[in-house]
Amino acid sequence: MAVVVMKFGGTSVASIDRIRNVARHVKREIDAANQVAVVVSAMAGHTNQLVAWVREAALLHDAREYDAVVASGEQVTAGLLAIALQSMGIPARSWQGWQIPIVTDNAHGAARILEVRADDIRQRLSQGEVAVVTGFQGLEPDRNRVSTLGRGGSDTSAVAIAIALGADVCDIYTDVDGVYTSDPRIVPTARRLPRISYEEMLEMASLGSKVLQTRSVELAMVYRMRTRVLSSFADAEAVQPVRSGSEWQDIGTIVCDEEEIVESQVVSGIAYAKDEAKVTIVKVADKPGVAASIFGPLAEASINVDMIVQNLSADGKHTDMTFTVVASELPKTLEVLQAASNGIGYSEIKSSADVVKVSVIGVGMRSHAGVAAQMFRALAEKGINILAITTSEIKISVLINAAYAELAVRTLHTLYGLDKD
Amino acid sequence: MAVVVMKFGGTSVASIDRIRNVARHVKREIDAANQVAVVVSAMAGHTNQLVAWVREAALLHDAREYDAVVASGEQVTAGLLAIALQSMGIPARSWQGWQIPIVTDNAHGAARILEVRADDIRQRLSQGEVAVVTGFQGLEPDRNRVSTLGRGGSDTSAVAIAIALGADVCDIYTDVDGVYTSDPRIVPTARRLPRISYEEMLEMASLGSKVLQTRSVELAMVYRMRTRVLSSFADAEAVQPVRSGSEWQDIGTIVCDEEEIVESQVVSGIAYAKDEAKVTIVKVADKPGVAASIFGPLAEASINVDMIVQNLSADGKHTDMTFTVVASELPKTLEVLQAASNGIGYSEIKSSADVVKVSVIGVGMRSHAGVAAQMFRALAEKGINILAITTSEIKISVLINAAYAELAVRTLHTLYGLDKD
Numbered sequence: 001m002a003v004v005v006m007k008f009g010g011t012s013v014a015s016i017d018r019i020r021n022v023a024r025h026v027k028r029e030i031d032a033a034n035q036v037a038v039v040v041s042a043m044a045g046h047t048n049q050l051v052a053w054v055r056e057a058a059l060l061h062d063a064r065e066y067d068a069v070v071a072s073g074e075q076v077t078a079g080l081l082a083i084a085l086q087s088m089g090i091p092a093r094s095w096q097g098w099q100i101p102i103v104t105d106n107a108h109g110a111a112r113i114l115e116v117r118a119d120d121i122r123q124r125l126s127q128g129e130v131a132v133v134t135g136f137q138g139l140e141p142d143r144n145r146v147s148t149l150g151r152g153g154s155d156t157s158a159v160a161i162a163i164a165l166g167a168d169v170c171d172i173y174t175d176v177d178g179v180y181t182s183d184p185r186i187v188p189t190a191r192r193l194p195r196i197s198y199e200e201m202l203e204m205a206s207l208g209s210k211v212l213q214t215r216s217v218e219l220a221m222v223y224r225m226r227t228r229v230l231s232s233f234a235d236a237e238a239v240q241p242v243r244s245g246s247e248w249q250d251i252g253t254i255v256c257d258e259e260e261i262v263e264s265q266v267v268s269g270i271a272y273a274k275d276e277a278k279v280t281i282v283k284v285a286d287k288p289g290v291a292a293s294i295f296g297p298l299a300e301a302s303i304n305v306d307m308i309v310q311n312l313s314a315d316g317k318h319t320d321m322t323f324t325v326v327a328s329e330l331p332k333t334l335e336v337l338q339a340a341s342n343g344i345g346y347s348e349i350k351s352s353a354d355v356v357k358v359s360v361i362g363v364g365m366r367s368h369a370g371v372a373a374q375m376f377r378a379l380a381e382k383g384i385n386i387l388a389i390t391t392s393e394i395k396i397s398v399l400i401n402a403a404y405a406e407l408a409v410r411t412l413h414t415l416y417g418l419d420k421d
Numbered sequence: 422m423a424v425v426v427m428k429f430g431g432t433s434v435a436s437i438d439r440i441r442n443v444a445r446h447v448k449r450e451i452d453a454a455n456q457v458a459v460v461v462s463a464m465a466g467h468t469n470q471l472v473a474w475v476r477e478a479a480l481l482h483d484a485r486e487y488d489a490v491v492a493s494g495e496q497v498t499a500g501l502l503a504i505a506l507q508s509m510g511i512p513a514r515s516w517q518g519w520q521i522p523i524v525t526d527n528a529h530g531a532a533r534i535l536e537v538r539a540d541d542i543r544q545r546l547s548q549g550e551v552a553v554v555t556g557f558q559g560l561e562p563d564r565n566r567v568s569t570l571g572r573g574g575s576d577t578s579a580v581a582i583a584i585a586l587g588a589d590v591c592d593i594y595t596d597v598d599g600v601y602t603s604d605p606r607i608v609p610t611a612r613r614l615p616r617i618s619y620e621e622m623l624e625m626a627s628l629g630s631k632v633l634q635t636r637s638v639e640l641a642m643v644y645r646m647r648t649r650v651l652s653s654f655a656d657a658e659a660v661q662p663v664r665s666g667s668e669w670q671d672i673g674t675i676v677c678d679e680e681e682i683v684e685s686q687v688v689s690g691i692a693y694a695k696d697e698a699k700v701t702i703v704k705v706a707d708k709p710g711v712a713a714s715i716f717g718p719l720a721e722a723s724i725n726v727d728m729i730v731q732n733l734s735a736d737g738k739h740t741d742m743t744f745t746v747v748a749s750e751l752p753k754t755l756e757v758l759q760a761a762s763n764g765i766g767y768s769e770i771k772s773s774a775d776v777v778k779v780s781v782i783g784v785g786m787r788s789h790a791g792v793a794a795q796m797f798r799a800l801a802e803k804g805i806n807i808l809a810i811t812t813s814e815i816k817i818s819v820l821i822n823a824a825y826a827e828l829a830v831r832t833l834h835t836l837y838g839l840d841k842d
């Protein structure tokens with residue numbers, strides 16, 4: 001007997017037929033005497049419709065009302081899945097965020113889960129009832145209003161519930177069959193990774209891989225909750241039910257502790273993010289405090305700055321400062337810098353959204369020197385100019401011109417031996 | 422200052438434009454310094470879509486899950502209206518049934534309201550905030566699951582909230598501009614009734630007029646809550662804001678105490694219901710207990726029997742028994758009678774859905790004799806055969822062949838002086 005949390009995204013519940021298919025996946029686990037909680041997203045397209053209505057009603061709107069409207073999508077799916085399960089003879093009930101409750105802070109639209117009171121659910125699971133839980137939402141601390149966790153929040157709901165239930169695994173069913181060494185649409189030779197460490201997955205998620213939401217990976221990492229990514233489109237019978245303590249079937253991708261990965265490689269994957277924009281502030285004074293005069297106002301405006309490069313000063317008095325922001329925040333960034341121009345002092349501002357960030361990720365980098373040098377050399381050989389660099393213990397990211405994105409990703413994929421045979 | 426409850430049905434909130442129009446109606450009352458609670462239905466068509474999904478998931482389904490799914494429609498409208506009001510500078514918040522709470526019994530899908538805890542709302546109304554309340558739903562006594570009141574339940578929600586708030590009036594905005602002496606699609610000379618008594622409105626609602634839900638009228642009658650039916654399609658500025666104690670504008674129809682109606686007429690309206698079916702059980706024994714042997718099994722099967730006629734026995738030993746049921750329950754009725762045939766004993770069963778019930782309604786009948794005689798004579802003169810009759814203190818209903826429906830309604834409308842000049 002294992003306790004399993006299964007999460008199904010919007011495309012996996014897009015129609016009643018798809019919901020029945022989800023029910024078959026759940027039935028497989030129940031037939032194996034497992035205890036199952038299922039977390040569901042809204043039917044694909046449903047949330048977009050709700051968001052569009054809210055925006056049509058008012059572009060500037062009360063986040064609490066946005067949440068009240070948008071949270072309704074998951075309620076529909078949860079009820080429908082409970083009905084589909086019951087019609088297969090499986091006891092089930094739907095749980096809305098406030099009914100459990102999943103208590104969040106009051107940052108409506110992007111709330112964080114504070115607590116999952118799973119006692120009732122745990123007791124009912126032990127009686128063989130499936131808990132069908134609405135993803136993406138919770139209850140504010142005042143216990144009267146619905147909150148939502150932001151787009152993609154259902155992954156985080158699933159991991160939080162898995163932690164609260166002490167589940168053996170949190171299975172995230174999606175429309176891809178696992179995490180790949182790179183985006184298969186760009187790199188035809190990309191391979192599915194049977195396992196990936198929490199740390200690597202976190203970098204992948206932050207760097208543009210859309211498979212798991214970043215916060216869900218953070219949460220899984222902190223609580224060491226084994227999380228598996230697999231496809232809901234696979235035949236429900238082709239997947240082996242979860243068994244506590246036994247070997248794992250080679251299906252999907254298991255996100256787990258580094259120690260559980262036997263044949264670890266230096267580099268696990270190549271990610272890229274196209275929604276970057278580059279800003280260069282030309283001829284700022286090369287003196288202490290100039291960085292604060294630039295990045296202070298940006299931080300106050302809640303603009304996240306990613307990579308920062310300061311050019312060598314030619315005259316010892318002036319320098320150029322280059323940094324990146326998310327492309328959608330470029331207009332706001334330029335506005336803030338204009339407003340702060342007196343405080344900063346510069347000759348001009350250049351900007352471009354025609355850039356892409358390519359990242360090499362792998363826990364093996366910690367013990368292998370030379371990964372970065374290899375990378376820079378390979379890109380130079382292809383004539384690709386590096387505009388900026390950032391590194392962490394387990395990743396190296398470079399900013400390059402967007403035109404070279406695919407070439408760079410494929411070159412690095414081959415360089416680090418990730419191509420499938 | 423008055424306390425006003427305003428209810429808007431599905432066609433009145435069918436799009437964001439229509440919701441903005443609703444907000445203008447609310448603004449008019451707020452500008453007149455009234456306190457306003459608004460009750461909303463789901464956007465037209467939305468509930469039907471949700472019901473269709475539930476049925477597609479399983480024809481036989483858990484009523485609790487049905488409620489969880491279907492109640493989401495009103496949540497969307499309530500949030501959107503709150504946003505539309507805020508964007509006009511009017512403080513507002515949405516309230517879902519469980520947030521107030523509106524406590525109901527646990528008859529899911531057709532729950533009855535037990536209690537409305539309106540303290541929070543009352544306090545916020547007094548601070549000038551508009552309460553936007555989801556119609557049609559409440560919270561089960563165990564305080565964990567959503568219940569719904571059944572189709573049309575939002576009228577009942579509105580009246581219940583008006584009673585809890587001690588409102589001056591419960592204004593039901595709909596797609597018609599009031600209650601008419603008869604259906605204007607059949608009787609072009611039908612007139613809007615400026616006032617109608619609770620008792621008459623209750624008969625009208627039960628007898629096929631779709632303007633107000635029967636239970637909402639019952640509730641309004643018991644608590645003497647003045648209820649007004651008016652059109653949301655009218656220009657918001659053409660309606661005068663509610664003023665405590667002052668004269669009422671001649672708009673819509675006020676459902677109120679009989680005593681408040683000055684120029685009361687003997688007959689107030691002619692209703693008809695097409696969804697009737699007639700069943701005749703031929704040659705049953707004419708002895709005590711035979712009615713119980715027929716209507717006992719039907720009651721057990723939850724089939725409502727309306728009109729009953731027992732023919733005069735020709736031989737003193739046998740008789741024919743005729744009664745009506747709602748047409749949609751005819752197949753089930755025949756099944757039950759077949760199964761009970763040994764207990765009843767009959768030669769054959771005849772049935773027809775080709776009948777219509779026409780009703781004459783008016784509190785004036787109490788004091789005026791001869792209304793029925795006049796009615797039977799007028800129908801006979803037109804060659805219309807009466808198949809069955811039922812009466813109450815304030816109404817007379819006859820069952821006739823469906824082909825004569827329009828002729829009968831128009832004849833009676835003229836007979837009792839209801840035609841407009």
